[in-house]
Amino acid sequence: MADTTEGTEAADRLESALTGRIDPGTLDEIAGLARLVPRAEIARLVHTSTPLQSAMLFRVLTKEEALDVFEDLPPAYQAELIGNLREPEVADIVEGLDPDDRAELFGELPASVASRLMKGLTPDERSMTSAVLGYPKSAIGRYMSPEVLGIHEDWTAAQAMEVVRARIDGPETVYLLPVVGPGRVLRGVVSLRNLLAADEDTIIADMVRDSLSTHALTDREEASREFLSHRLIAMPVTDQEERLVGILTMDDVLDIVDEEDAEDLARGSGTEPLDRSYLSSTIIRLVKSRIVWLLVLAVSAILTVQVLEVYEDRLDQVVVLALFIPLLTGTGGNTGNQAATTVTRALAVGEVRVRDLGRVIWRELRVGAVLGSVLGTLGFIIAGLVYGWAIGLVIGLTLLSVCMMAATVGGLMPIIAKKVGADPAVFSNPFISTFCDATGLIIYFTIATTVLGLS
Incomplete structure (x- = not known):
């Protein structure tokens, strides 16, 4: 101590x-x-x-x-x-x-x-x-180690161990040894444990087992997520002709995933990721990481103002409707953000693919319906008791509709972003909140006009 x-x-x-x-x-x-x-x-x-x-x-x-x-x-x-x-x-x-x-x-x-x-x-x-x-910065080949110890399929276990001992200090790892054939074409892998346990005369080709590998031009996040999902300790990297060019190790993968997660978190919160620690970043650097997103969101928020202007006469007729605008817009934004965060994460770890778009929409529509039913019922009862049952019905139906719309949009946007090659995090929280605010207000005033007989 x-x-x-x-x-x-x-x-x-x-x-x-x-x-x-x-x-x-x-x-x-x-x-x-x-x-x-x-x-x-x-x-x-x-x-x-x-x-x-x-x-x-x-x-x-x-x-x-x-x-x-x-x-x-x-x-x-x-x-x-x-x-x-x-x-x-x-x-x-x-x-x-x-x-x-x-x-x-x-x-x-x-x-x-x-x-x-x-x-x-x-x-x-x-x-x-x-x-x-x-290799490009986005390719996993940029982050692999070219110091890889490949053993030939025709060697014996004794020959392979002799090479491992002679080059023990060079490679990034020797716990997983890629096995190559003529022209350094990848055949599979042999673990150091199995190599140590094998008889000296055993041919490496008889010990080799299939292993997950990746091409050097594969996107770095995609390769890293696949690495982690299979709980590997190392993964061979090959070129387009399946020749061994390097190896990917756990420390490389963790660095990539940490960086990608930090980037997604920052952009999902409406900022750009910092390339250094917060305390060592200058004030100008911090401002630059936030100002662009603030300007974009400020401009996009004008859409919400335009919607309110269109329905200004309805607010003049029933002023109490204005009291519920923060509740409804906040609920829509939060519901959309929850769906977007869930789907973005599922995309990142490979649980959802672009072809699952229809399934995601149908699932989120049902989730939104259940959430909207619960919140809508509460809204109907509380607003009805305080402001009258007609207002309560407007609030209840709006909450149901907004939750269904927001959950569907929140699940849809990250997949669309993936399809067009954009970062799903960019289409996440900030833009979804703005979209759901404007659309939620249109739904709100449409329901109020119908239920209350406004003109």
């Missing part, structure tokens, strides 16, 4: 030193405090500090510690940090990265900087990095 308290106090003092005025004496203090702070806390401070402050902290870390921390940072933040490090420090860090991590970093750097760093790599590292950089 004493060590934990001392580490926490040192972390607080280190954070204060980083944010204060920097002079030669402060650098010595930072170096002394960094030796007392746990590595996990160092990583947090680097991630939440400005690139300049992080660079100062990096300079007091050992090469191994700096590399461990650097690998955990988002690529965009890595690129900013590199601009504040000295050339030898940058070269050491870049050389120590895996090819896929290095490719992500180079994708964020100016072309001239990336080219200069590429020239400083060894020929083997340069070749592997270039291979990964050749």
Whole structure:
């Protein structure tokens, strides 16, 4: 407990030193405090500090510690940090990265900087990095590790183990070994456990089993979701001719899924995802991530104003109708958002496909009918007791209709987005709320006009 308290106090003092005025004496203090702070806390401070402050902290870390921390940072933040490090420090860090991590970093750097760093790599590292950089950013090949240990189907178990021992430090993983035939065509996989348990004379072709693989040009989120749904530890990556070109591992998949989930969450809430931590983001960066969506939603909200203007005479006749507008629009938006979130998630994990559009519409229509019946009954009773049964009937029927409409639209929009190649999250909460607000008001005033005999 004493060590934990001392580490926490040192972390607080280190954070204060980083944010204060920097002079030669402060650098010595930072170096002394960094030796007392746990590595996990160092990583947090680097991630939440400005690139300049992080660079100062990096300079007091050992090469191994700096590399461990650097690998955990988002690529965009890595690129900013590199601009504040000295050339030898940058070269050491870049050389120590895996090819896929290095490719992500180079994708964020100016072309001239990336080219200069590429020239400083060894020929083997340069070749592997270039291979990964050749794939689009959206393709899983950009995130695979080209350092894959493939064993030939004609080898014996003893020959395969000899190769594994000789190259144990190179590949990203050796727990799952891809098996290749002539031309490095993928035949299947063999687990290290089975290889260790096999007789030395056993032919690898007799041990191979089928395995899920993915093409290098497959969308990164699609491949990652499939990886997780099958609970794999690694997955071979092939080219269009089924030749082995790399391997996808759990840490790569988790990074991709975390990034995609953060992006969906941000866009579903009407913002753009941040490419660095909140505390290290500038005010301008935070504003830019929100202002575009606010402007789009503000313009789209004009539609709701236009609907109210059309039905202004009905409101003049029965003023009490205005009291229920927030309830009805809020219910419609919330119902649509719930459906959209559920279907978007089902699309992401492969439970729903575009061809299931009809089934989703029919299912959400029924869900909306049940939800609307419950809320409509409550609305009818409460509004009827307070404002009269005619008003209660208007509110009850509107809640039923709005819930059915909103649930159907909420389930429909993400699938349409998927069909046209757009991000389903973009068509989620913000736009659905605006659409359901305007449509819900039209339904509301249409029912009120009919039930109350308005003109």
